[in-house]
Amino acid sequence: MKNKATPMPFYLVSLMLLLPIALGAQEAAAFFQQNCASCHTIGGGRLTGPDLKNVTQRKDREWLIRFMVNPKGMIDSGDPYAQQILEEARGVVMPAVPGLTPETAASLLDLIEEESKLPESAFKGLQITDRPFTQREIELGRQMFTGDRGLTSGSPACISCHTMKGLGGLGGGRLGPDLTRVYERLQGRQGLGAWLTAPATPTMGPLFRRYPLQQDEVLPLIAYFEHSAQQGGQDTSVALLNFFFLALGGTAVALISFDAIWKWRFRAVRAPLAQGGRPRGET
């Protein structure tokens, strides 16, 4: 629809980069794992988003495809079923999935239908223990967050982009959101576990597809996030101010040093020229 007014070259470039073709069963499964499994299971219960088992029986395919391709648009249009989905997800809007064309959406629905028929789907989600986490696990998670303990795949530590309350020092990064209460936002261990297995946001997705977290790394991170959410609150901007003023102080020191290092610099430059450039002999 939008493309009607699109200049041809832009359209062609976009088209070349986003090849909208239907996926085979294996590709659909891989796509689901990378883009959907962080919020949805098939028969494993609700995570951030609803359990998709038999979803095609709850709503017609045409509606589902429209929603999948443009979730925010459907919610904004005031569609009652989209509103209900939003309410059940406690206001979390499903993000637009890069590369999810109507053709891909149809392939995904085929996959969901097939998986719904199975007694146990491959996408029923991660089963995570209910027992209380140990102090050691929480500490391990904290070390993974800060980078003190490197992640096996070589992916960057969480602190690169995220902050948490009580991190100390100059805090964590702020490219992504504060994760102090992410445990609550993603609705507990199951939701968080699924998310960490295949982070699906546009920033984390492409990165963690290359460097996925290992199963045994997910548990300590959940432990740390759960512990942090229990403490409550969120990180303040104090660390950010400290960072800025530290650098500002350093800049002042550097400027003073420059002045000292070049204290013998030539200062008095050709006064007659600088004061008007009149030829010599005139005043």
Added chain:
Amino acid sequence: MTNTQSYFDPLLFAVLPYVVFFTFFLVTIQRYRTRTFTYSSLSSQFLENQRHFWSLVPFHYGILVVLAGHVVAFLFPRELLLFNSRPLRLYILEVSALIFGLLTVVGLTAAVVRRIREPKIRRVTSTSDWVLFALLLFQVASGVYVAVFHPWGSSWFAASVSPYLWSLVKLNPDFSTIAAMPLAVKLHIVNAYVVIGFMPFTRLVHVLVVPNPYLWRKPQVVRWYRRPGTMAASKG
């Protein structure tokens, strides 16, 4: 907003880089062959030497270190991430980087003020110089903004921006890792391309022929001999 941004993304992050690099190479070579003696930063030190120091020195040392940081993150992303794996090292690196970023801002601002406030300097400032100043000011200001409000850039550059830049080198542009970056980061990247594309038309070409001993050599005194009454003739 997201739709508009993603609509222009292929153009800005997959097409523009090649356009500016081709412009850069072709025009710098052509200019060197046809107008060799314009390859200069056109020193104005002999016209004004008080404010000059406070623009020249902080700007150049600042920008050289900051640019070197970007190059290291591009060439050695894994090693950089490994270095940053201790929070203390990460903090020291980031504070140092921001210091040099701020020095760049101080130097560039001083340079612009000097050019505006000194009539002699204003007279030797061309339109392309003003455009260049605007582009550079935007570039370093957005860089400092990103450093302060979206830390820790040294890590996420290595993780997300390096793969994108390498995809450009490999002629297989993949901007998925930066597609969802905050607007300030995207503007910083796009403006960097604009600066590179505009560079061969400006005095910035001096970086390609910079006499490196500038960085450590002793100050050199330029003497100005002129016979009375030749001011008008020597202008231009």
